[in-house]
Amino acid sequence: MSRRVRHWSRSTFAAVVVAVVIFPFLWIVISSFKSPDRFLSLDLADALPRSLDFTSYALALRRADLVGWMVTSLGVASATMLLSLAIAAPTAFALARLRFRGRRTVDNLLILHYAVPSITIAVPLFVLLVALGQVNSLPALVLVHSSLTIPFCTWVLRDFYDAIPVEIEEAGYSDGASLVQVLRYLILPLSVPGLLAAGAYAFILSWNDFLFAFILLNDQNSFTAPVGIHAFFTGRNIEQSLWAQLMAASTLVSLPSAILFALFQRHLVGSFLSGSVRG
Amino acid sequence: MIGRRTYFQAAGLAMVGPAVFLTATVVLAPFVWVVAQSFIEKGSGTLGLANFAWLTGPAFLPALWNSLLISVGSVLVEVMLAVPLALLLNRPLAGRAFLRSIVTIPWAIPTVAVATGFLWLGNTNYGLFNQIGLATGVFSEPISFLGERGWATAWVTLAHAWKGLPLVFIVILAALQSLSNEIVEAARVDGAGPLATFNNVVLPHLMPSIALAGVLSGIYNFALFDITFLLTGGGPSGSTTTLPLLLYNQAFRALDMGRASAIGLVVFLAGVAALAVVFRVSARAR
Numbered sequence: 276m277s278r279r280v281r282h283w284s285r286s287t288f289a290a291v292v293v294a295v296v297i298f299p300f301l302w303i304v305i306s307s308f309k310s311p312d313r314f315l316s317l318d319l320a321d322a323l324p325r326s327l328d329f330t331s332y333a334l335a336l337r338r339a340d341l342v343g344w345m346v347t348s349l350g351v352a353s354a355t356m357l358l359s360l361a362i363a364a365p366t367a368f369a370l371a372r373l374r375f376r377g378r379r380t381v382d383n384l385l386i387l388h389y390a391v392p393s394i395t396i397a398v399p400l401f402v403l404l405v406a407l408g409q410v411n412s413l414p415a416l417v418l419v420h421s422s423l424t425i426p427f428c429t430w431v432l433r434d435f436y437d438a439i440p441v442e443i444e445e446a447g448y449s450d451g452a453s454l455v456q457v458l459r460y461l462i463l464p465l466s467v468p469g470l471l472a473a474g475a476y477a478f479i480l481s482w483n484d485f486l487f488a489f490i491l492l493n494d495q496n497s498f499t500a501p502v503g504i505h506a507f508f509t510g511r512n513i514e515q516s517l518w519a520q521l522m523a524a525s526t527l528v529s530l531p532s533a534i535l536f537a538l539f540q541r542h543l544v545g546s547f548l549s550g551s552v553r554g
Numbered sequence: 555m556i557g558r559r560t561y562f563q564a565a566g567l568a569m570v571g572p573a574v575f576l577t578a579t580v581v582l583a584p585f586v587w588v589v590a591q592s593f594i595e596k597g598s599g600t601l602g603l604a605n606f607a608w609l610t611g612p613a614f615l616p617a618l619w620n621s622l623l624i625s626v627g628s629v630l631v632e633v634m635l636a637v638p639l640a641l642l643l644n645r646p647l648a649g650r651a652f653l654r655s656i657v658t659i660p661w662a663i664p665t666v667a668v669a670t671g672f673l674w675l676g677n678t679n680y681g682l683f684n685q686i687g688l689a690t691g692v693f694s695e696p697i698s699f700l701g702e703r704g705w706a707t708a709w710v711t712l713a714h715a716w717k718g719l720p721l722v723f724i725v726i727l728a729a730l731q732s733l734s735n736e737i738v739e740a741a742r743v744d745g746a747g748p749l750a751t752f753n754n755v756v757l758p759h760l761m762p763s764i765a766l767a768g769v770l771s772g773i774y775n776f777a778l779f780d781i782t783f784l785l786t787g788g789g790p791s792g793s794t795t796t797l798p799l800l801l802y803n804q805a806f807r808a809l810d811m812g813r814a815s816a817i818g819l820v821v822f823l824a825g826v827a828a829l830a831v832v833f834r835v836s837a838r839a840r
Contacts, residue, residue: 286648293653296639299671299716300663302682306674315680319689322682362576365569375566381574388577390826391585392777394798395818398805399584399591422580425573454565483664485780501666505784509673518674525670529663536662540655547721548728 300529307331307526311519331523334516340495341524344503348482348528351413351499355420355481356474359428362421363473367432368462372444389426397490404491411497416488420481428473431546435469436462472542479532500528585822591815605816614817616792617800624711624796625776629768631715632722637760640727654727661720669784672713676700700786703793710782710794714775722767729763730756762836769832773825797821
């Protein structure tokens with residue numbers, strides 16, 4: 276066998292293997308294009324869609340609730356992204372560059388934070404929000420999501436600041452710039468790629484979150500997309516049109532995270548690696 | 555004029571302030587509450603170890619076993635898939651970068667969609683697995699993947715493994731890339747076949763990464779609520795009730811914050827213990 280043939284047969288094999296790995300998600304997407312009228316069929320020949328049928332999407336989106344939940348999710352995830360960056364970026368810079376007392380404590384605090392599982396603090400957070408009368412409050416959910424992203428976002432950005440040469444700042448200081456000016460005019464423009472990667476992470480974490488949104492929101496008018504989809508489409512004996520809409524809704528809810536992740540994967544993967552070494 | 559040192563001290567504290575404040579209110583304060591509640595008995599409100607004594611009983615132990623089964627099982631599946639997958643995607647291939655990024659996509663898929671996928675694939679009458687199984691004669695009757703003991707555990711384990719595969723894959727692929735070609739070549743020149751090269755050269759090099767990624771993924775899956783809750787809700791007859799689900803049931807159904815807190819503490823301590831072991835072992839290996 277020639278080298279070329281071997282290369283292409285191996286590549287084809289790899290593509291098939293990867294398709295099998297991603298299949299549980301691929302199958303949702305494929306099924307979402309089936310006709311909702313014949314979604315459930317005992318005939319294997321009906322497993323694949325006959326043609327690209329967008330009826331399931333039309334039906335799912337016509338439920339005003341799904342659009343509303345997605346808008347809520349978009350708001351919560353965007354706010355979480357901005358707040359996370361506003362909190363993590365200064366923390367990361369201070370830990371990377373400023374020699375101040377208490378630095379070591381903050382380092383350890385982040386590791387402790389990272390080690391506390393979400394399920395352990397979900398109940399007390401619910402109790403706390405009940406006491407404060409903040410159940411169903413989306414700003415409260417944003418605060419919770421933002422706190423969850425702190426360790427990882429700080430570590431991503433810290434790696435980033437560590438890679439910026441100190442000479443750049445020193446040149447700024449010796450030109451008489453203040454810390455604020457150095458941050459504003461030298462560090463901020465250089466940290467855009469790091470901010471994008473950390474921001475993408477925060478957005479995905481918030482957009483995908485089920486546990487906290489499920490526990491802290493119980494009014495369907497304030498549901499995020501994952502909680503709404505769970506509440507309205509999944510159940511014991513749902514009819515076939517709902518199954519079809521569940522496929523469309525699940526595809527739609529996955530797209531923003533999958534696209535953002537694909538765009539910033541290069542940066543995020545590097546951070547997973549240094550994160551897993553640290554964590 | 556204040557000195558530069560004082561200025562940086564104040565600036566440093568100001569810059570970490572918001573992160574410290576949020577961590578303290580959203581993570582540490584609830585954690586302290588959990589520790590305190592775990593010593594308070596429901597009803598009487600007396601201080602004591604009753605909630606921890608309850609952990610030795612017939613509600614907790616099966617849930618602990620289910621959690622261990624699902625988290626250890628899913629890590630085994632992840633490693634057994636990730637190692638060959640990383641070996642395959644480390645070779646020169648057409649569209650290699652694209653294939654690698656597809657493999658990591660499950661990390662970004664919301665758990666509610668992960669659950670949809672596995673509910674649909676495993677559906678008793680209409681799911682693809684049953685349809686193919688029945689059509690090919692592998693199954694004589696439809697299998698209720700989510701409604702039968704054993705099958706439900708296997709199915710939930712598989713869903714956890716699918717979601718957790720990307721992180722393990724990324725870590726193993728990175729370790730593979732750090733293995734120098736000369737060493738592999740040298741083994742080949744010395745007459746080692748592909749299997750001997752893998753067993754004696756590649757696998758030992760990967761082992762620390764496999765251990766670290768496996769333990770981190772196991773800790774994550776051990777504490778994960780969403781996937782099991784969305785797929786089975788803990789059933790059938792409690793066979794997939796893991797510690798996070800038991801915690802949820804104790805808190806929101808039985809309204810027993812003491813027992814829920816004791817479970818939450820166990821989940822936390824188990825993770826810390828697993829991490830301590832892996833760090834002790836990897837420090838000794840180095």
